[in-house]
Amino acid sequence: MKVHEANQGLTLPGSVVAIGAFDGVHQGHQAVLRQAVERSRQLGVESVAYTIDPPPRCRFQGSRMLxxxxxxxxxxxxxxxxxxVVAHFDERYAARRVDAFIRELTALNPREVIVGQxxxxxxxxxxxxxxxxxHFPVRIVQTVCCADGQRISSTRIRxxxxxxxxxxxxVLLGWPLSS
Known part of the structure; x- marks a missing residue:
């Protein structure tokens, strides 16, 4: 997998882009990311995870990063x-207008953008x-719930x-937790 910094001019002839903070890469995130990989293979294009680091909740609210x-x-x-694609999330990034984000995504030529609800x-x-x-075809991945019916989220895991x-x-992460 190739890692790129956001706004560094990455262009692709076609892609399927999954977007999210993906803190913990828990089972809900995995559903989004797996769908991006699956759809990219079906469409014959590259799969991209566009993520921000640190997650906004961690940056501005002091939450623990998973x-x-x-x-x-x-x-x-x-x-x-x-x-x-990793965007450094700080005050400057948080102040970005939506059109700047749309322009950045456009360079990836998304055949589909996949996000959570x-x-x-x-x-x-x-x-x-x-x-x-x-601007793009968008696929929304439905909320993933655990056996007791509760939504899987980074907040719940914290x-x-x-x-x-x-x-x-x-169990909710789907991975062993690092300490």
Whole structure:
């Protein structure tokens, strides 16, 4: 897998792009990423994970990161992605207008963009799936729930870890948790 910094001019003749913070690369994220890999193979194009580091919740709210950037990239590679684009998330990136993000994605020539149901982007989370659909074909991956019916999320996994429920957090992650 090739790793690229955002805004460094990566262009592709065609791609399927999965977008997200992917903190923990938990089972919900894995569903998004696996779908990107599968669709890219069906379409004969490259698969791309576009991620931000650190995750916004960690950067601005002080939440614990579930995975380091390297762990995240290693998991992307295991899942079979061809490329990872990493955007450094800071105040400047958070202030980006939605059109700047759309321009950056356009250079990847996405045949399809794959996101989770709650996907937002741009300054103040102004961009949403409807806006993304004006520019690209978008596929939304449905929420992944665990056996008890609760949504799998990085926030929930953090809460489990804080309560010392390591086994359950590992189940939701789908990977062993690093300490």
């Amino acid at each position: 995975t380091t950037l390297q762990e995240k990239l290693d998991r992307f590679a295991v899942l079979g992605l061809n490329h990872a 709650d996907f937002r982007f741009g300054r103040n989370r102004e961009g949403d799936v409807a806006l993304l659909r004006r 809460e489990l870890i804080e309560r010392g429920e390591w086994e359950q957090s590992t």
